[in-house]
Amino acid sequence: MKDHQDGAHGGHQFLGKNTELYFAVLCGVFLLVAFLIEMFSQLSFALALTGYSIAYFFGAYFIVIEASKKIIKGGFDIDFLMIAAAAGAAYIGSWAEGALLLFLFSLGHALEHYAMNKAKKSIEALGNLSPKTALVKKGDQLEDVAIEALQLKDIIVVKPNTKIAADGVIVSGSSTVNQAPITGESMPVDKTYLQDTKDLPSFIDIDKKHVVFAGTINGDHSIEVLVLKLTKDSTVSRLVKMVSEVETQKSPTQRLTKKFEKWYVPLVILLVVLLCFAYLVVDETFSESLYRAITVLVAASPCALAISTPSAVLSGVARAAQDGVLIKGGRALEDLGEITTIAFDKTGTLTEGKPKLTNILPLGNFDEVELARLVLEVENLSNHPLAKAIASDLKTKYKIDSQNKATNVNAIQGKGITATYENHKVSIGNATLMESSEITISEKTRLEMNALLKNGHTAMLVAYKQEIVGLVSVMDLPRKTAVDTLKRLKAIGIKRMIMLTGDHQNVGDAIAKQIGLTEAKGNLLPEDKVDAIKTLIKRDKKIAMVGDGVNDAPAMALSTVSIAMGAAGSDVALETADVALMSDKIENLPFVISLSRESKRIIKQNIAISLGVVGLLVPVTILGLTNIGVAVAFHEGSTIVVVLNALRLLRYKSI
Known part of the structure; x- marks a missing residue:
């Protein structure tokens, strides 16, 4: 497929990057016009023949370019077979059948190549x-x-x-x-x-x-x-x-297709050539042998096979798009259905991606509202991201606003912040800040703070007049839909769900416990995430990775199927990913996995139908038990069945 893609985009972009798709559509348009002229008008057949010829040109253009490149190198593939079948059909006067073969085949190729250059774009974004x-x-x-x-x-x-x-x-x-x-x-x-x-x-x-x-x-x-x-x-x-290293690796599906073409195409060509000389051993004329050979060539052309996967992929991709999920190609659609292990990034994927105020606990003579006002007055003057998050949430939760009572604000790197409030010193920060200010921390307060830290919160002590008066904590909270999503994933057969995060192990463990993950791995740099994915692949063979940031890109690229959170995701995560949840809804994950499984089932059905028809038609036409009209009827009939079967995916209901 890649070679054909390169041919389609290597100096033949008359109508932009989608030229191949436009040519396939034009082939179909001229085929339809010519067929209508031939069947339902009194106009000269020469006019219909002109329409078929133009359809042949648009349908065969990119296929001929690709087939000629292969022939020069001594290779024959399905491209060559389709051209030979279309030429043979034209030779015996079956123009409509030949044009239809070219239309369906070129459309299948064009649709497969619609979303391309993923690796190049991902590297540029990085x-x-x-x-x-x-x-x-x-x-x-x-x-x-x-x-x-x-x-x-x-x-x-x-x-x-x-x-x-x-x-x-x-x-x-x-x-x-x-x-x-x-x-x-x-x-x-x-x-x-x-x-x-x-x-x-x-x-x-x-x-x-x-x-x-x-x-x-x-x-x-x-x-x-x-x-x-x-x-x-x-x-x-x-x-x-x-x-770049991971993206250049070929998929097993590509290698399998190449192996199939290597033996199937030469075998069909040899068979057709031999049948041309059947008149030497069978009592028939050369014309009859040639007709039989061309009929076999049309029957053996894997048109339904060629369209069986792209049509199902296109339907699956279109259905996913209706629910805000972008799937980039057939490999991702097929592989996703076989996944039983999913690795998740934490920030922005399982969590909201921004710190939120989680606790404000009075420990002294202050009540909760008084403590909230004290903290707000001080934090409102700081530019630190945590201070901004605390101030914003305090204003919302307690319906209060700053009265600018704090002065002399001083941020102390790595410790916290100090200020003057109503002529007394206020300190908000970690235990080190309190100890450096000679403020005593009781054992009970230490236990409460450690409990918050252990559960993944970022906790800060609040001191006023040299006494601890409260505790404040913030945390990147789990998405509201995370728990239900993980339950649904488990229900459809996902056995292991693992979090990979750059945050502290305590944070990872706390989130994992809250939302129902199998396990959490913390303190990971990008290369550590890659190592973790390699380990998971060794154990489970195929895994999916869900991420939203640049740091996830290498791990996502290495995984069997990479899934990016759309709105929250970086450009590189989206470009590297095989699947993008465009509306940033993690709850779409169970749906897209179920859709993938249904798509794979339909692809298998389509391949069985197409190979079954070819397997039936080839021996029947070799024995001369049918004519080209019946062969084309069965041949194109199987193609229609395959396409209609694929279109069922458009009606797939979300679980």
Whole structure:
């Protein structure tokens, strides 16, 4: 198929990238017009013949190009057989049958190639992650340099809210970095500078709070980064390499088709040639032998076989699209039905993808509303993503707004925030912040905080007048539909559902327990996810991977079927994926798997019908027990049956 695709798009794009499809449609139009003229008008047959000839041109154009390329290399495939069958039909005056063969075959090919160049697009989307230039510090000057020209040990300046241009270690400044494009972590991560950079360990061994990756997004503060990896070795470049390597691997279906063509086509050609000389051993004329040979050629042309899979695929894809699911091709549609293990990314796939306020617990003299107001006044003045999430949710939940009573706000990197509220100090942050401010944390409070942390929450203590007065926690919450979706997946035979996440193992375990996953694997970088997928494939043979971010791309590309969350997904995840849930509804997953199973069943039926008819017609026509009219009637009848059977998928009901 790939070779034919290349031929269709290699310098013959008269009408744009869908030229092959337009040619197939034009073939059908001229075939219909010519047939109507021949059957229902008194016009000259020459006019109908002109219509058939034009139909032949449009139907055979790309098939002839491809067949000629193969013949030059000494190969004969189904393309050649279809051209020979159409030419033979024309030779004995069966123009309509020949044009119909070409129309159905060219339409099948065109539809198969409609969505193409997936690998190329996915690599381009990955490449766009990194900025094109970086600000390099040279003495007191800043110089704009192309990222390809960056050298090891260069120091680059990353301004607030811009993409980081290289993998490296922070040597000046502190900031919050959104690492979701690379690690998939739901929460932005606090980063700070490394004081001693003289004897650095290997990149992977440097404390993660000092390390940044190319393609991640800096927060509100400027930082300086010592470049430790050249652009070609950066994390993003590795992702590009992983995707390109996996995408170039041929599917088993492609290899099987090639094997079939290798023996079937030469066998039919040999049989037809031998039948041309049947008059030497049978009491008939050369004309009768030629007629028999051409009848066999038409009967043996695998037209129904050629259209059986594309028609079912097209119907399945169209039905999925009605429910907001994009399926890219037949392999994904077939393979998805055999899946019993699904790996999920966490952030944006099983969860909402953004932090939400989960708890506000008064521990001192404050009641809940008073504590909420205190926290709001302080967090409302911070630009930290968690502070913004807390402030927004407090306003919504408690119907309150800031009265600007807090002053002297000071963000302390990696610890939290301090401020003055009604002439007294307020501290909101982790235990380290409290201890550094000599605020006592009771054992009960520690237990409550640890319980929240263990269950996947990001928890913060609130202190006022040097006393702990409350606990606040946020979490990236599971999607409301996640529990029901996983139950339905289990009901249709999905045995194992595994979460792969860049978040802490505690977070993964907590989410897994809440929504009913089989297991969770945390603290995973992109290459770790790839290793996890390889392990799952060894155990379960075929697996699906559901993801939404760039960090999922290599693992998705390696999986048997990759499924991207649409609205929440990155461009690269969508381009790499075989299936995209366009409306961002994970609840569509059970439906599309069931549809895939039904599609596969219909494809098997279609192949059985088409091969059965060919298997019946070939011996009957060889023995001369039927004429070309009956052969074409059965031949095209099987094609119609196959197409109608495939169209049943359009009425498939969602489970």
